[in-house]
Structure formats: C-alpha cells, structure tokens
Amino acid sequence: xKKIILLISLCLAFTYSFSxxxxxxxxxGPFTTAGNWNTVPGGGGTPASVFTFTTDTWIVNTALxxxxxxxxxxxxxxxxGSSANTxxxxxxxxxxxxxxxxxxxxxxxxxxxxxxxxxxRQFPLATPSACTR
Numbered sequence: 001x002k003k004i005i006l007l008i009s010l011c012l013a014f015t016y017s018f019s020x021x022x023x024x025x026x027x028x029g030p031f032t033t034a035g036n037w038n039t040v041p042g043g044g045g046t047p048a049s050v051f052t053f054t055t056d057t058w059i060v061n062t063a064l065x066x067x068x069x070x071x072x073x074x075x076x077x078x079x080x081g082s083s084a085n086t087x088x089x090x091x092x093x094x095x096x097x098x099x100x101x102x103x104x105x106x107x108x109x110x111x112x113x114x115x116x117x118x119x120x121r122q123f124p125l126a127t128p129s130a131c132t133r
Contacts, residue, residue, distance in 0.1 A: 021056045021074075023048045025064065032070050041080075054096055060087050067091055079104025 023037040030036060039045035041061060051058070056074030063086050070093040078087045079101035086105040100106045
C-alpha cells in the first residue's frame with residue numbers, strides 16, 4: 001500500500017513539474033515571437049513554442065515596450081525581484097495575469113486596458129490610465 005501511495009505521489013509531482021514553465025525574454029528579437037523566450041534567462045535553454053498555456057510565467061528582466069497586439073494565456077512577470085527594469089504597455093494586450101516584482105516598474109498607458117494585475121498591497125495606483133511603480 002505504501003508503494004502505491006508513493007508511486008501516485010511521484011506521478012502527481014512529475015506531472016505538476018511539467019505543467020508549469022518559467023520562460024525569460026532574452027532580447028534576441030520581437031517579444032511577440034514565442035521562440036525569443038527561453039527557459040534560461042540569457043538564452044541557451046529551451047525556447048518557448050506558444051503563449052497559450054495558462055500555467056506559464058513569462059519573465060521580463062530587461063526594459064521592454066509592449067506596443068503591439070499580443071496575447072498570452074499565462075502570467076507576465078516584470079523583473080526578477082533584484083534587478084531594476086521597466087516595462088511600458090501602450091497597447092491593450094491580452095495577458096492572463098501580471099506580477100510586478102520589487103525593483104521593477106510597470107507603466108500602463110493603454111485605453112482600454114485588459115491586463116489583470118497582481119500587485120503587492122502597498123502598490124500605489126495613480127490613475128487607470130497611468131500606473132507607475
């Protein structure tokens with residue numbers, strides 16, 4: 001019985017580990033091309049193939065301006081929590097969620113805005129048309 005429980009636990013853990021992906025934009029081309037995102041921050045890992053998985057996290061550690069139509073099902077993460085960077089969104093992309101890490105800045109100027117933000121409680125929101133951390 002213990003072996004069966006262990007086997008089931010291992011199968012669930014294995015499935016869970018492959019159901020989430022952390023992918024980094026490494027500035028080698030257009031951010032709207034999935035292949036320009038990689039499992040290693042500087043490239044060299046596995047490039048992404050699609051933006052359609054809701055469990056994926058797309059991490060931007062560089063300055064980036066989102067100024068074109070773009071749809072991702074997962075979460076856009078601005079920064080890694082230690083390095084400073086700014087992401088500006090001037091269009092209305094469709095993004096499953098957004099996390100702004102410490103030392104990162106997200107500037108929103110698009111109207112209407114379709115981004116769902118997950119922000120720390122102390123995050124001050126200026127106006128719906130311009131949010132800067």
